[in-house]
Amino acid sequence: MRNISLAILLSLTLAAPAGAQAPPPTPAPAQAEPVRIVNRTGQEATALHAVRSGRPDWGSNLLNRGPLPANAAFALRVNQDAGCRFDIRMVLADGREGLLRDRDICAETRIEIATAAAPLPPVAQARPNQNARRVSSGTGFVIAPDRVLTNHHVIDGCGRILARTADGRWLAATVQGQADARLDLALLAVPGNPGPTLAFRTTPAVRRGEGVVAYGFPLSGLLSSDPKLTRGEINAFGGVANDQTRFQISAEVQPGNSGGPLLDMQGNVVGVVVAKLDSRRVQNVDNVNFAVKGETAQGFLRRLNQEFRTAESRGADKSAADVGDIAHRATVMLRCEP
Known part of the structure; x- marks a missing residue:
């Protein structure tokens, strides 16, 4: 319902001894001022959603009492102790949407949505070639609208690249700009809204021993086609031969994980899963895995003039x-057909 706050005060008193002065009543804590979300689009809004940043869905429509007229405001109260970073979505009567991402609504008392983009035309789904041979698969994740980051070796030599989204659609993908074989990174254009974006962590600096989560599609031809989650730690700040563009991690990965996100315990990207040490060639070594550092991936995207989201990782771990859940909707399985 539309943000109606009801405060019920129950006062329990204990009779004071005769002649004793009753203590003054404790004042009720002051309520924080609501943030007002103003519709400046020129049309009435039929839906308004406000969820904490990173949530995989938009939750319920706050306008359950009717549309929000143009120039009208909706008052939203939040529990600041639970976090202040919010994603906000306003849907207009003609289907257009206005989106604001990662807004600090504890610091802003008034947020105006002035314009809304036209709804994108539907993109026809691609279909895997069931007769294709020597098909391989990997993982990628959304870093900007219709843009997916992955490893170079995942898409190297592909005649056709398909991305399967979290909602089960197959979309055609093409390499965007110049891939980097040395860093093992590639940017793909995937029209059709493959999912929400993940943010790269900016601060604080990543530490040894910090917990991380790897998310992707390992061994999809052998195991189920569902994504897999493994967790571990940052073990070292260098890769094979002291490669300073990579982390060594204990989160176990397998073929097919390549190109997937490595996330901290706030759900922000700290790396791109890239490889594991082959225990068949290196005796007495097991579960040694590597990821391209997040700062290296950011530098690669900047060279391509590709915008991306960043965020600080503060507060309690998730x-x-x-x-x-944060990674799921933004992570895609990539299919490479010759």
Whole structure:
């Protein structure tokens, strides 16, 4: 319902001894001022959603009492102790949407949505070629609208690249700009809204021993086609031969994980899963895995003039399940057909 707050005060008193002065009543804590979300689109809005940043869905429509007229405001109260970063979505009567991401609504008392983009035309789904041979698969994740980051080796030599989204659609993908074989990174254009974006972590600096989650599609031809989550730690700040563009991690990965996100326990990207050490070639070594550092991936995207989201990782850690929920809608399986 439309943000109606009811405060019920129950006063329990204990009779004071005769002659004793009753203590003054304790004042009720002041309520924080609501943030007002103003519709400046020129049309009435039929839906308004406000969820904490990173949530995989938009939750319920706050306008359950009717549309929000143009220039009208909706008052939203939040529990600041539970977090202040919100994603806000306003849907207009003609189907257009206005989106605001990662807004600090504890610091802003008034948020105006002035314009809304036209709804995108539907993109025809691609279909996997069931007769294709020597098909391989990997993982990618959404870093901007219709843009997916993955490893170079996942898409190298592909005649056709398909991305399967979290909602089960197959979309055609093409390499955007110049892939980097040395860093093992590639940017893909995937029209059709493959999912919400993940944010790269900016601060604080990643530490050894910090918990991380790897998310992707390992061994999809052998195991189920569902994504898999593994958790572990940052073990070292260098890869094979002291490669400073990579982390060594204990989160176990397998073929097919390549290109997937490595997330901290706030759900922000700290790396791109890239490889594991082959225990068949290196004796007495097991579960040694690597990821391209997040700062390296950011530098790669900047060279392509590709915008992306960043965020600080502050506050209490989330559970691995919550981090997985954040990653799920933004992570795609990539299919490489010759």
